[in-house]
Amino acid sequence: MSEIANDKKGILLETGTNEFEIIEFIVGKVHYGINVAKVREVITPVPVTPMPNSHPNVDGIFTLRGRVMPLVNLLTCLGVEDQEAASKNIIISELNTFFVGFLVNQVSRIHRVSWSAMEPVPDTAADSDMAVGIIKLEEKIIILLDFEKIIAEINPQINAKMVDVSQGSVELQAVRKTKKIMIAEDSKMLRELLIESLHKVGYINITTYPNGKDAWDALAAFADGGLPIEENVHTLITDIEMPQMDGHHLLKKVRENKKLEKLPVLIFSSLINEEMRLKGETIGANGQASKPEINKLINLLDTMSL
Structure with a gap:
């Protein structure tokens, strides 16, 4: 994932332009996005220690650069039935001063978009409460997930x-x-x-x-x-x-x-x-x-x- 890291390092937006960058990733067959500002790095899978009585969407905990953090399985969270088929990556994120890893099938690339291009999720869409908006590209739709909601569900504190x-x-x-x-x-x-x-x-x-x-x-x-x-x-x-x-x-x-x-x-x-x-x-x-x-x-x- 060095290409993603280099792309992230190379993007320096002028503050206040109403633009942002998203890292596109895939869970199951659906394309999702996370704000680059929330991402610290992308890694390949690491050893995970299961924890007793943990939330069903949490696979366990792991250590990265001396920091212990939970691994949230987005495949489980988003209802993907076949979790063995595709290769996987872990997105390391910092949210609300809380470090967490998100297990996904594949991290793709970075897109620069305007906040004005972000559209609301239709109310009739399944699991619409898990998303904050959608970005329509020429060849695909990228769903922006509500990661704060996901974290709040596994850590109500x-x-x-x-x-x-x-x-x-x-x-x-x-x-x-x-x-x-x-x-x-x-x-x-x-x-x-x-x-x-x-x-x-x-x-x-x-x-x-x-x-x-x-x-x-x-x-x-x-x-x-x-x-x-x-x-x-x-x-x-x-x-x-x-x-x-x-x-x-x-x-x-x-x-x-x-x-x-x-x-x-x-x-x-x-x-x-x-x-x-x-x-x-x-x-x-x-x-x-x-x-x-x-x-x-x-x-x-x-x-x-x-």
């Missing part, structure tokens, strides 16, 4: 941390109730968890949008309305990986707009690592927190909004 919050004093909660918060987050599950957690600590005036484009349209309308932006929004919280418009591109457009440029923007994403943190800082993020660090997000929100 991740989502539990999203609602384990420190509420603060009554006086602090009273001030929080006066602030208007906008959230751009494509995952319905995470939007609901965020709302629940923020409501607990007093941030009750929240407006959510399922992607960066819808959030931008709302912000642009506020800017055209003539009122200072703080009359409508005190702080924007945005994910990075979203269809139509990603969080970095959304942030870039905010900073380029004279009426919005001072709006505090916080990034809350599973993609926060050293490289992505630097990208966020470069285009003007006021703060960044990795999911599920909800208390860190709330502390940043207090700093920006109060």
